[in-house]
Amino acid sequence: MSASETATETVSESEKKIHGVTAEFTSVDTLLAACRRVRDAGYTKTDAFAPFAVHGIDKALGIKPTVLPWIALIGGVTGVTVALCMQIWMNAIDYPYIISGKPFISLPAFIPVAFELTILLASFGAFFGMWALNGLPRFSNPMFTNPRFDRVTDDTFFLFVDSKDERFDQAGVERLFADCGGEHIDTVVEDDSPTKVPSFLIVAWLVSVALSIIPLLIVAKMRVTNSSSPRFHIFFDMDFSPARDAQQTTSIFADNRAARPDIPGTVARGQVQDLSFTTGIEKLSSNAPKPSEHLVAFMQESDDSKTTGGAAQKSVMDTTVWLDKNPRKVDASLLERGQQQFGIYCSVCHGMNGGGNGLVNQRAQKLSQSTWIQPSSLHQETLYSDKYPDGKLFSTITNGIRKMPGYAGQIKAKDRWAIVAYVRALQQSQNASIDLVPQAKRASLEKEKAGVEKRLKEEAEEAQKKAGESKKDSPKPA
Amino acid sequence: MSLAIPNGLDNTVEKPGQRAPLVLGDTTYHDITETVCQVAERPPSKSWVAGFLVAFALLQMLGLTIAYLLYTGVGVWGNRSPIFWGWPIVNFVFWVGIGHAGTLISAILFLFRQEWRTSINRAAEAMTIFAVACAGTFPGIHVGRAWLAFWLAPYPSLNLWMWPQFRSPLLWDVFAVSTYGTVSLLFWYMGMVPDLATFRDRSTNKWRRMAYGLLSLGWSGSSRHWMRYEKAYALLAAFAAPLVLSVHTIVSFDFAVSQVPGWHTTIFPPYFVAGAIFSGFAMVLTLMVPARSMLGLEKLITIRHMDNMCKIILATGSIVGLAYGTEFFIAWYGQVGEEQFAFTNRAFGPYWWAYWTMVTCNVISPQLFWFKKFRTTPWIIVVITIFVNIGMWFERFVIVCTSLSRDYLPSAWAYFSPTWVDWAMLIGSFGLFFTLFLLFCRLMPVINMSETKSTLAKQYHMAHLDDDHAAATEH
Amino acid sequence: MSEHAPVVVKPADHEAFKLPASLSALGLPLCIGGAIALFVGLGLGYSSVSAKFGMSAYLTAFMYCFTIVMGSLFFVLIQHLSRAGWSVVVRRVAELMMMMIVPLAVLFLPILATLFTGEGVLYRWDSSTFWADAHIADEVVANKTGYLSQGFFAIRAVFYFAVWCFLAYYFFKKSTDQDETGEKAATDQMQWWSGPAVMAFSGTLSFAAFDWVMSLSPMWFSTMFGVYIFAGSILSAHCAIAAGTYLLQSKGALKDEVTVEHYHDLGKLIFGFVFFWTYISFSQFMLIWYGNIPEETEWFFVRQQETWVTVAFVLIGLHWLLPFLGTMSIHVRRKPFLVFCWACYILVMHYFDVYWMIMPEAYSGIHGDAYATAGGAIGVVSSLLCVVGMAALLVGVILKLATQTKVAAIRDPRFRESMAFENI
Known part of the structure; x- marks a missing residue:
């Protein structure tokens, strides 16, 4: 699409409301230079569109930092609070019971879940907060009316000045863009395609909503009503055990007895025969x-x-x-x-x-x-x-x-x-007498006996002596 | 407007002070778009169709065996007293481990500004999500009555009038894995939105345009949007980084808070995390090396990328090896009989074959990556990483089965033998993984185009800087 | 991108790369003052409280400095391993600190001497009566004493120090030589060797942690203990690097080279490692608390008695929560002075961490006191004198060493990249 063609198109579509003016750039450096010039020229309602995040463009365009980190922080704080309160309430207050000797409020054991929920809610904050701040999803965008704009997700950079800008003057902006080396300077018109959602989508949406609440309604009904018919048994043999009681019959054995007699030759625990x-x-x-x-x-x-x-x-x-x-x-x-x-x-x-x-x-x-x-x-x-x-x-x-x-x-x-x-x-x-000891060992026994007696005697003497000394040292009782 | 880099350039060699390029060839922004979009836009190749059919058949097998298991009961597994965890938990830990590379590459390498991550992070994140899906299957059916698995959620139950047991590591696991799955999904999807917008803007077919238009949420590339987007991306990366650590840490708690000898050891958290990164990177390489040549992405996923990943495998493999050694040493040093027995039994008991397979694959095979030749030859990388994957599966097998099969009560000792259902589920889980991955390759942007473009922009910028520098020094 | 002024690298002999005179004048006084304080502190603890207390306070001071020095060594290794560009301007600060492993090897001698001069002066297992008094089975004692014996302990210590001194010297020498020659190959060589070096580092550090700290409680064991020491070490090293760089800048060196971006990055890493330290220490506590096996809970039990429970709560509140919240904001990280303040604060907290690890073991066991005490006012003073003395001594040596080199790796090929570095 050449420049002259664009011009004629603009004329033919002049009844459409003008949204702003764009220019195309092919490199980061020229884009950044142009951004700075546009900023210095005093335009504030500007934007640049790029196929990737261009480092430094927020400064070049004068974009303010985002509050996103705060949203994430709120998410995180909510997560940790909710998780701790939930666990303490559930395991220690509403339904306290002891598990493996741990206290009801086991903080170390509550940390993992608290951590996970902190991360989860902080991530939700960052993710959904980002889309909300960006005003997305938004499927109708005046920029998309320009077919050349498809290349913004490929390799082309667009600089844009909004017509709502106080200093907006179409000719002036176009001149400025041209000076900066912008190519394909274009006006962007408002998107006037019908904003009505196609009726088949609405019908499909309503039908799917209606269908999706059916199971919930069934569950709700089941919860509040009684039924005389038996419930559906998935594990039949678990609900109705095939095991027999003592006096019942069975077809498995030839004698039809469900209680089986002892197998010949076996002895039950505790039934040993020799009573004496x-x-x-x-x-x-x-x-x-x-x-x-x-x-x-x-x-x-x-x-x-x-x-x-x-x-x-x-x-x-x-x-x-x-x-x-x-x-x-x-x-x-x-x-x-x-x-x-x-x-x-x-x-x-x-x-x-x-x-x-x-x-x-x-x-x-x-x-x-x-x-x-x-x-x-x-x-x-x-x-x-x-x-x-x-x-x-x-x-x-x-x-x-x-x-x-x-x-x-x-x-x-x-x-x-x-x-x-x-x-x-x-x-x-x-009560043994020495006679019971074999002859050979008597001598050594006698010797040992003598030794022990001697030692006992010595100890007794020593103790006596000590007792005498301590009596001397100790002060006399009054 | 392009920086000519010869195609045959060996970008694994980096002259100090001059960064080697990460995007090769005479590539422009538009070339990146073309290279990545053609993967999804051209008709499917025969090998893709063949691969998809095989994977899809295996997925059906998984579905049928699960149906069989639910109908018959968990007795069809090889799980027997005392080995009640058996293969389902082995597979669970294995897949969760695989699922660690994606978010690690996206989050931690992002925080450490490792720019080479840009061309591999998308596929790795996709693998994360698919691996977590595989992982989630196993504990879901291991609870026995899968249709009552919602009892794990803390909801006000009118039937039970009670709450889940928050002091149990298994419940922590539910929270950890589901949080991890959710945050990884958000992270992956958010990263993909600008690229989905590229798909939208290139699509010629009305339905395709509508589908991608809905998925890309009306992304226009506005610099205000980009600024918040980048902030959100950095924040999610900052949240996901500790999350990655926490998930496998909590998986390791499942084992380590118990008193089973061989499980109760404090090194488990960092050792599990290292092992997870190790297996995750191995899986990424196993898939990306063939994919890059089949999908024609050699200029974007270069030998340098693989070289770097091999180094990470070497590093984490060595950490894992060090952890094995430490465990053995402390079991001896601690002089607790049961612990000593558990470790001797691992290496020389009835499961010696599993133990030594694990050591060979996990500790010895990655040591080959000390040699650059091995790090830069694609087929060797694939072979070694497959060994690593096998080894990491065996690591979980060794941990689960050896410790449970011989614990404190010798009269209860047993030997685990898998049944055909165990085998079918393990193989079937690969079917689930590959089905999802192959669909992803066809339908979604396999490489993060916008980030790769910004890497390329930086490459231009650095080249200009060097020119300025050269000019300055001439004066 | 191109809005910034072009990066100009100053000539190598510029004043900005010399240690400012006001700092180099401090070198000798700090060395002497530090040595005196250390000696007084040790003597005070040794004589006024007990020999065991004095030596434990000395070991605490030693481990405090040692962890910072080892963290710096790891920082240098990992920068080379990852071919990092951003950190080149601050790397020399870390390099100077890691060289302190050589004086630390000398300062380790008194600790080693306790094994040969008395019975269980520092380590309980070193006493011949310990095993019998603790009623430990003969077979266990035989195995334990095989590893925890004076000779083998000394051999291992010598081996660790040999490895670390070699690593530190190699990377320091290569880097300072590059200041003169500007040889790019040196960068490649350092990068190549950093791989094996990291492996040697992690293996030896882990075992040193087991030997020097974990064995204070001879029957206790935790596989993660090495990682725990490492976590504190890497955190405190980043703080020391930030603080050291800030001091250099405030005295006039590296004015234009180190920018707010580098503080921002160090701030982020400090924040990250505060988290990492918490993660590791919590995991260790959690597993032992939950398992509740007496062999393991012993360690935490002792640390929940009397004074030590206070220290434990200080660690939770002031080593984790406060710095975690404090360094979270980008506005803090982008203000060098605030980064400096937080770095100093965490360095103080790191002392609490090491203190809590070591001092509760300073009791004599079965027949003596049941639990250790902080030793009253004299004990606190002597503990503080020890750590301040040893730190001052080492800072003095660093300043002495820095007068002979530049304060930045000025001719590193990535120096320009580092100066131009910007956070995204």
Whole structure:
């Protein structure tokens, strides 16, 4: 399009309102120079159009900085406030519940969401704020009436002076543009194409709005009404479990029983057959008197021993036929096992030597616990095997006595027997004579004994001496 | 009006004090428009159609397997006690990681004024969005009843009368990934508006003009608009930069706030972020190297761009390697039995093959980028970056599966085996990614034209400066 | 673009590139005064509070200076690595600071000496009774003492310092030589070596952080600790560069070369690294707080007792929130004086960070005090004397060094680009 053609066009369209004048430039530098001249000539309602952001053009045209950062800041502050309030209200006030031991208001745990919402709303502020400040979207723009303006998004720069500018004078502006080296100086007319939205668009919009609220209306209706027909089941087998109850029939098995009998040869947990090994009572199932009496006596065992208060005799009420002999083979390895288990489970109360002064007892004494009952010493005559059979000792470990809890849950039956063996050994150790020690080891034992006695004597003397000295130093009581 | 730069110029060599050009050839503003627009305006090439058909078929496979999974229940996956996370979470973390390059290039490189980003940021941002779409799929279906996934949103529920659990890292993840997806989308779209206006102004077809006209919101290129636009772009970049860090940090929290040995380690946040950037750049290169020659963009996406990206891959790969080493050292130094076991088990337990695949691909293969030859030969770049992608998938596999399969309770130990559904979904997710990417190449401006033009303007400007300088020194 | 006056590079021997006389006169007094203050501070803490307290205060001062110096080294490396143009005019300030790694190697000797002269004077693991008193299993002790032993610790320290001194010297020498020769190849060489250098830097810094600070609490561990030290280091280095450049300018050097644009950029980076520091320290806290495992929470537990919880809140409010809000605005960043003020402020806050990392460990453990104290007024005075003394000493050395060189890398090929640089 040449300049003369444009001129004739302008004339023919002279009845259209003039929007302003544009000139084209092909390089950034000439555009910037022209901008400065236009600015210095005093025009204020000007604009430059470019295919990319030209650095420095805001200064050249005198454009003021934007308030956009403030909008983003408001977005960000809103985000952080909303996020923190929301989380505190939801998790600590409206519906407080404890999760993994964290406090209701767990600020560190609220930071991630607070951060994300800050960024989200600040970004919304920057994004939507920018379009709003720019007045976009706006599809009708007088600039677009000029077909040459299509090149503004390609490689051409346009400088524009608005006809509403106070100093606007078409000829003067055109001259100024020409001086600056502007090409294709054109007048821009107002866009007078119909602004009415095409009716088919309106219809389409209305139809889509109408369609889109249908699902919402359905949901709303569902929420406020009841229905007698059953709801739709997506997971049929989850809503209606195919599992059968005990007395029901099934077609899966030939005998039609839903409850299945035990598989031959299996033993359920806790149903081991050898009762005397797990109770310490001889032939529990087929015992001489009457099994029922026997069981009653067995259940009353602990009450009885309380009332008899550790009598030196076998309780007359105790009709239980206890196993007299440890059913396991007593050898060094069993004793070792027993020692280990005793050390783990028994020694904390009964002490390593079975004297009844374990760490727990010492602690309880220290705290002067009034409800504390001192654990028994295992070295009482009533507890020796002639008065207190192995089976009974085993049963005590198993079921507990007085304040002592039963250890069946913690210690396996065979280990309880090992403990019984070890307790016997401990008792033996308190009453042993030198004759029990093999000949070969007696000499070294005697020697050790002598050493210990000597040391004890020395210590006693020293203590005496010290006591004497401290008496001398300390001031005499008044 | 153009600055003649020989086509064959090796712009990877930069004389100190003189910036190497980022736009090659005797290029003008108009040439940039032409080069980029022809990609979308010419009829689709056979290779594009073939690629699209394959990708679309894979996408259908993904859709069908998801339908199958929803109909049957999540038992069709290989997830078994104690490995309840399995492949869905591996794939999720993998895709979220891929999704980090786009916004990183757009935001952080923008803030650091790395101008070479201009010709690759658009495609990278698109990849971000598509990768986040792939990533979002997996936790969405992993919740088991996908149609109740909206329970994650804090809305006043009339049924439940309760609120989401904000002290759970999984909920942080929902917020992080959805915020990231949204902000990336805004950023991408905003960057595209001036270029969509170019498409609008070039289109000859009425419908096309209308569609692009609507999408470009009446953009006119007014300098006032540009000024606010630039400000908004800078602001979004400033918001997106910490956002990128936060997203993978929060993904790493999913693991690290737990007490599972091998997961609970404080280096996870920076190490996950570095790994994400690493895998994201690798994916960008894997796609951009073939795309640039197929779409005829060699003058705009130059060897220098690839050289720079390879360097970033080398740097992040080394950070990842350092993190692997640190983890091992601290597991030993800390002298906590479970931690030590977890790490020995990774390297020498039943998953040793996955671990060593990961180390080879992630730590050793990028070290080849120390050599310039490897950074500037396109096919080698593609091969190495594919290795990196494989390695990064395995990294997530190693983290998820080795730690879960052998935790505190030896009686519960198990070995994870994927089912065909796992495989189909992993492959199908690539179908989703590539379908979207190929559509993007056809319909949208693949290179940010307006920014590339401003880079070119700067190139002119610097050339003038040098001329002035030469003239000044002559006096 | 072309509105600006053409960039004119002044000749190399111009006054603007020499250290102003008013500053060079300060060199020796600062060295002497600093050394005295350091000595008095250490002695005061050592004798009036406890040996452990004195040495901890010394270590705090050391780590404070060390982190700034290492941050400067990293700044220089990363500028070369990224072929940065904008930073050339301020790079020499960072280069001068990174050379202080050499005097710091000497200042490390007292710390090393504590290992050989006493039992657990500074590091608890250095005491022969520590492991038994803390009831730690033999196998663990065997492994731990394999790494935390006097000899191996010393060897590692020597190795770290060798690497850093070499790096600092190489990049300093190349750059100052370029002032004379104007050789462009030097820029290329520095760029090439910066890659491996960054790797060597990050590996060694991480392990130095584990050795020197993390091992103060011998059983505690955090994989991120190296990154935590690095975050504080890079932040404080940017502040030190901004502050140093501003001081140079206020005394008359680099008047036209460093413009508001450079302060704007440094301001942006300071803002960014405040955020980065917060991100790293929060992540470390978050993971340990949430995991709630006693082995790990120990470190934060100690720091939530008595005085230390105050310091923790100071860090949240004044190391993160205040500078974060303060440096957010473009109007602040484009005013050199305000950038200078914020830089100085953050340098003070950085001391709180290092103090909080080290001083709470200055208690004697199982049989002694349960928690450390700030040592009362004398303790505070001695801590401050130590850090002010050491910083003054190093600034003095920097000024001494700067009299022998230019204060800008004047013949760097990108110097012109840097001068003409503008923020967009």
